[in-house]
Amino acid sequence: MNILRLFRAYFRISLMGEAAYRxxxxxxxxxxxxxxxxxxxxxxxxxxxxxxxxxWRPDEVLALVGVYFLVGGLIGLxxxxxxxxxxxxxxxxxxxxxxxxxxxxxxxxxxxxxxxWRLIDIVMGVGVLTxxxxxxxxxxxxxxxxxxxxxxxxxxxxxxxxxxxxxTLSFWFVRAENILQVFQSMYEAGRWPISLYPAWxxxxxTFIVPVAFAVTVPAEALTGRLGGLTILGAVALxxxxxxISRAFWKIGLRQYSGASA
Amino acid sequence: MNGIRELYAQQFxxxxxxxxxxRASLVIWMIGHVLEPLVYLVVWSTVSNSGGGSxxxxxxxxFAAYFLLMMxxxxxxxxxxxxxxxxxxxxxxxxxxxxxPVHPIHSDIADNISSKLITLPLMLIxxxxxxxxxxxxxxxTPWAIAVFLPxxxxxxxxxxxxxxxxxxxxxxxxRVAAINQTYFVMVLFLSGQMAxxxxxxxxxxxxxxxxxxxWMISFPVELLLGRLTPAEALTGILAQIVxxxIGSVLLRIVWRAGVRVYSAVGA
Numbered sequence: 001m002n003i004l005r006l007f008r009a010y011f012r013i014s015l016m017g018e019a020a021y022r023x024x025x026x027x028x029x030x031x032x033x034x035x036x037x038x039x040x041x042x043x044x045x046x047x048x049x050x051x052x053x054x055x056w057r058p059d060e061v062l063a064l065v066g067v068y069f070l071v072g073g074l075i076g077l078x079x080x081x082x083x084x085x086x087x088x089x090x091x092x093x094x095x096x097x098x099x100x101x102x103x104x105x106x107x108x109x110x111x112x113x114x115x116x117w118r119l120i121d122i123v124m125g126v127g128v129l130t131x132x133x134x135x136x137x138x139x140x141x142x143x144x145x146x147x148x149x150x151x152x153x154x155x156x157x158x159x160x161x162x163x164x165x166x167x168t169l170s171f172w173f174v175r176a177e178n179i180l181q182v183f184q185s186m187y188e189a190g191r192w193p194i195s196l197y198p199a200w201x202x203x204x205x206t207f208i209v210p211v212a213f214a215v216t217v218p219a220e221a222l223t224g225r226l227g228g229l230t231i232l233g234a235v236a237l238x239x240x241x242x243x244i245s246r247a248f249w250k251i252g253l254r255q256y257s258g259a260s261a
Numbered sequence: 262m263n264g265i266r267e268l269y270a271q272q273f274x275x276x277x278x279x280x281x282x283x284r285a286s287l288v289i290w291m292i293g294h295v296l297e298p299l300v301y302l303v304v305w306s307t308v309s310n311s312g313g314g315s316x317x318x319x320x321x322x323x324f325a326a327y328f329l330l331m332m333x334x335x336x337x338x339x340x341x342x343x344x345x346x347x348x349x350x351x352x353x354x355x356x357x358x359x360x361x362p363v364h365p366i367h368s369d370i371a372d373n374i375s376s377k378l379i380t381l382p383l384m385l386i387x388x389x390x391x392x393x394x395x396x397x398x399x400x401x402t403p404w405a406i407a408v409f410l411p412x413x414x415x416x417x418x419x420x421x422x423x424x425x426x427x428x429x430x431x432x433x434x435x436r437v438a439a440i441n442q443t444y445f446v447m448v449l450f451l452s453g454q455m456a457x458x459x460x461x462x463x464x465x466x467x468x469x470x471x472x473x474x475x476w477m478i479s480f481p482v483e484l485l486l487g488r489l490t491p492a493e494a495l496t497g498i499l500a501q502i503v504x505x506x507i508g509s510v511l512l513r514i515v516w517r518a519g520v521r522v523y524s525a526v527g528a
Binding site: 030031041042049053186189196198201 | 446
């Protein structure tokens with residue numbers, strides 16, 4: 001409950017900060033719509049030449065695009081801005097102020113900074129997902145929906161832990177943001193079903209940069225492509241990474257000497 | 262003229278030194294530039310696999326050759342000036358460039374070419390490795406190779422002038438991200454990055470032929486793949502020359518107007 005309360009508070013602060021620059025809302029809206037239009041046009045071109053793409057029907061790929069925007073929006077809303085802010089604060093020594101607060105420092109650095117207008121991407125992702133679901137109709141039952149929710153949660157945790165571990169590296173290497181940029185360019189590959197890619201790329205997108213768990217696996221759950229074993233595996237991985245990233249964060253924190261203090 | 266040559270030589274050295282210093286950025290940049298054509302190559306290979314081995318006039322091997330060549334030509338003509346200018350104007354760094362006795366475009370051209378001297382060999386190696394995975398089919402005619410080089414140089418100039426001019430929009434607004442994104446979407450579809458232009462419906466093809474995008478990336482590739490007749494190749498070269506001229510005139514006009522409104526924000 002504490003998490004929710006803090007999240008709400010930080011969200012309000014970010015929103016108030018941004019409310020002064022309302023034009024940013026329209027710019028983000030324009031950019032998000034353009035991005036969506038690009039994605040949909042790409043799909044239209046591809047599906048004008050084929051009925052299914054590697055076994056995926058058009059509406060199933062549409063659902064994938066919805067998940068892509070939803071998860072991309074979540075990352076852009078809180079994970080990415082917060083982690084970038086955290087890396088900066090390690091370099092500049094301002095992490096001191098966070099450490100002196102009575103709340104858990106990992107929680108604070110994870111939600112301290114938000115890019116509120118990226119909510120647009122989340123709303124758009126949900127919209128696309130809804131349209132895809134209506135068109136898929138009877139193919140999606142309660143079991144698929146439950147598996148989807150579970151996989152979305154697991155994917156979110158995996159992505160968060162992944163970013164946290166990379167950001168924690170900044171306690172040792174002061175310039176760590178480079179690694180985070182790699183994630184951005186590899187995330188783009190998640191627009192299409194990972195199963196299309198050659199094995200080596202699939203491996204990289206699953207275990208080196210967990211794009212597959214964030215986007216493809218939830219979409220697969222929704223379209224009934226997931227076996228129980230994969231679901232169990234994803235949940236176990238999420239739980240494992242959450243514990244490991246927490247431990248890694250604590251080890252890293254011990255390295256921190258406070259540049260300004 | 263001697264001064265300009267020295268400027269180029271000096272810029273080469275500076276760019277080399279800074280690129281060797283920031284090796285990590287180089288690798289990150291390359292991942293993005295390799296992954297994008299690779300994704301579309303995989304998508305189109307999948308489509309042609311389910312369509313009996315080809316899409317339109319493109320076989321799987323043709324797609325491999327097309328997207329690997331697109332990757333290389335894109336590398337040659339690519340610029341990052343649009344990100345750079347916003348920063349220069351916002352931070353007021355442009356003031357120093359304005360004090361120099363030569364046009365600031367020269368140091369940008371030199372910077373671009375010298376960084377390509379480092380990235381192009383790396384991209385060639387990557388293309389060879391990917392070629393080993395994806396089996397491109399490519400038969401080139403001697404005349405196509407002869408026309409390819411001038412077409413590539415012209416493609417570089419068309420793109421450089423156009424993007425340099427567009428970058429100057431930073432003089433009027435400090436939020437260029439939306440403009441840049443709009444531009445990149447057009448490049449994605451109309452320069453053949455997403456799919457060969459031959460696969461698009463004819464209104465799109467006409468638009469691509471009238472606008473400068475096809476002449477920046479796709480045209481040299483189509484030429485090497487042997488998809489153009491000598492007459493079409495000649496028309497293409499002419500279109501490129503026209504766009505270089507339009508681009509250089511636009512550049513001059515916009516630059517003059519822009520420098521007048523520049524007040525060194527933040528300086």
